[in-house]
Amino acid sequence: MINLTKQDVKDCFTMRDAIEADKEALAHYSKGQAIVPLRTNIDIATRHGQALFMPGYVEGEKDALGIKIVSVYPDNVQKGLPSVPATMIVMNPETGMVSGMIDGTYLTQLRTGAVQGAATELLSRPDAKIGALIGTGGQAECQLEAMLTVRDLEEVRIFDLDFSRASAFAEEMALKFGVRMVPVETSEACVTDADIITSVTTSKRPTFEARHIKRGAHINGVGAYTKDMCEIPKEIIKDADVVIFDTTDGVMQEAGDFIQPLEEGFVNENQYNGELGQLINGEIKGRQLEDEITIFKTVGSAVLDVVTASKILEAYQKKSKN
Incomplete structure (x- = not known):
């Protein structure tokens, strides 16, 4: 063995x-x-x-x-x-x-980073240049590596509630990947004008505001995995053109940021388009236009x-x- x-x-x-x-x-x-x-x-x-x-x-x-x-x-x-x-x-x-x-x-870190990378490759604009990473915990490095693997990013903003931790992480990752890493003190500075946003935290409230997201952006929700956790603001979920999950059963059982707005009646099930596997299999469509906002949510699966x-x-x- x-x-x-x-x-x-x-x-x-x-x-x-x-x-x-x-x-x-x-x-x-x-x-x-x-x-x-x-x-x-x-x-x-x-x-x-x-x-x-x-x-x-x-x-x-x-x-x-x-x-x-x-x-x-x-x-x-x-x-x-x-x-x-x-x-x-x-x-x-x-x-x-x-x-x-x-x-x-x-x-777990590798396959979780990779599933975000798969979604980013399939849903984000091919010409994406600015990335945003919210959260610098154990999952962060693989999440960053995945974004850089599928897109030729010129800059990645790094935000964490602890700015010193964001700074240390940014310095380390800049040396490792040879890409400009910019630690920022607010989530607004992190996501404004970003082409790809990845949030990987256990926050119980949105980690950024919908009004700061530009048209054409792609968003990955990675961290929230219980009904009371909520990384992605419901307003951007409602405004998004494409919303895709790793597994619908998993997200609808565990991801508070997508369960809560549905239960409130803020969004309806028709705004959730399906699974990444269905997109890969050609059963559903992903991004069709450059200015569309796309969202991917993963809670993981065996x-x-x-x-x-x-x-x-x-x-x-x-x-x-x-």
């Missing part, structure tokens, strides 16, 4: 590889070729922890099977351990045998984990033979 660390994955699998894997995963999902049960959440009350189990199976040219185990143990910080450790178990779909384990924390993990393992094995 193969056990891959974060560095092992980085050595054999690129962001571009992950973007293509996520496209394939969502295309199969939207065709009904995936089995993704609701995740099992076991509350370990005596230890102030939770254990989450996220299985999935995808039937395709190459089947993919596996389960991601994510634990949430806040007290681990005091023990010098990760508070949210994660492991991806890859299984052989022909035999049911476990064929490998992958660092689940990095896998289908992304199992397909990406399977391809990572395949890439590692191929590299090891050469």
Whole structure:
């Protein structure tokens, strides 16, 4: 059985590889070729922890099977351990045998950045030059890398509630990617005139105002994953020309910023156009005009984990033979 660390994955699998894997995963999902049960959440009350189990199976040219185990143990910080450790178990779909384990924390960051990258590639204007990133937590670097992988951006504004953290992140990323990174002190400065906006926070209120978004912009909502979280303002959702989800079931169960305006009657279901997999499969349309505002929302799905993990393992094995 193969056990891959974060560095092992980085050595054999690129962001571009992950973007293509996520496209394939969502295309199969939207065709009904995936089995993704609701995740099992076991509350370990005596230890102030939770254990989450996220299985999935995808039937395709190459089947993919596996389960991601994510634990949430806040007290681990005091023990010098990760508070949210994660492991991806890859299984052989022909035999049911476990064929490998992958660092689940990095896998989650990679496939989440990649699904945003896939949406940005399919929905944003090809001539986009200015990016905006709101939030500099653990997901931020992969989100930034994905935007830079699919679009030739000249500048990315970085906003965080902690300006010193935004500045440190911007400095580090400028050195890593060789692109101008501009830390800003307000979300208005971040999103004004931006072509691509990615918000990756756990905020319970919108991270920017709709009136600051220009025509032709593409917006990614990545961070909010509960009914009380809300990154994307309802006004821009109503004004948007195209609104697409990673999985409709997932977003409609978990994403507060899209559930709340629907329940309030501020928007109707017809304003939600469908899934990214449907766009990839040619079943629905995305951006048609340069001045359209497009929105993509992701809450994640085990289908992304199992397909990406399977391809990572395949890439590692191929590299090891050469």
